[in-house]
Amino acid sequence: MQTEHHEVAILGAGPAGLTAAIYAARARLDTIVFEGPQPGGQLTITTEVENYPGFEHGILGPELMDIFRRQAQRFGARSVYETIARVDFHHYPFMLWSDTGKPYSADTVIIATGASAKKLGVPGEAEYIGYGISACATCDGFFFRDRHVYVVGGGDTAMEEALFLTRFAQRVTIIHRRQEFRASKIMQERVRSNSKIDFLLDTVVEEFLGEQRDGVRRLTAIRTRNVRTGEEQLLPADGVFVAIGHQPNTDIFRGFLEMDEQGYIITQVRSTYTSIPGVFACGDVQDKVYRQAVTAAGSGCMAAMDAERWLEAFRHARGETPFVVSSPR
């Protein structure tokens, strides 16, 4: 298969990747965006985004990402609905292979592959994901009309999932391993004032149990343990939403880029440079602190500007172009 070449290859199409695409395409760089397994990123599985500046009354996550994508395309960025499955950053131009087997090469790479929902890793979980266990209330909440569902976690995501599920479920129980919530005060207040939501604190889920009826798998119960008393309970459960945070999507970059112990790509202070010159990282794949759409978008802008300047300097050093330092737009 023939290798397709681009000046900038952007991996991921959340707020970081698409902002990088807007800036790179607007700098007249030939830009391709690999949308990956979740086009639009994590905002496509949320509902209302209330804290993205510029949208006074909030905006739906998928709608916001559609706007980002159209804006990038207006300047000439091309989106392809492929996932990069393998890379070779020891080769220049950098080599990338999509899940279709198609080879690509690129002068610069911007990694914006984000993060994915973490799993509990307890027995029965893998078996019942999609059959009663979910990580996305927006996607699956509708299936739990008038049922009793559980949300596991104590952060903003868990609170948001619980609130959203009250639209459908008859009762929502938040299971959290401590007494205190990590979630922001405003989200905690909303949850506590909702009469459909109750709490099971100091508690962990130890096992998911279910049955097979008419050839269809179905979650029916969870086994929980109180971490203070050790008391175990078997609770009937129609649905469980696991909202315990995220892990960076960096598996394919192992062995090429420096990462921390959790797998987040290490970038240089106040820039998006990774350990390989010409490869940049932005958004949640390199940020475990802020993890907001607006900070991801900001770092996407930085990555495109870093890539543009690096490419100019690199080409100048090779005698390909006169050296021009671009001014910030």
Ligand code: NDP
């Ligand atoms: P967080 O890391 O903030 O919270 C994860 C929660 O899951 C914690 O309460 C943690 O418990 C619990 N947890 C982690 N691992 C386990 C485990 N193995 N078993 C049981 N419980 C576990 O992740 P979120 O996804 O909630 O939020 C990520 C970021 O996104 C935050 O910055 C948040 O503010 C932001 N966000 C903002 C929203 C908004 O503003 N509308 C909406 C959603 C997210 P413990 O507290 O004990 O560590």
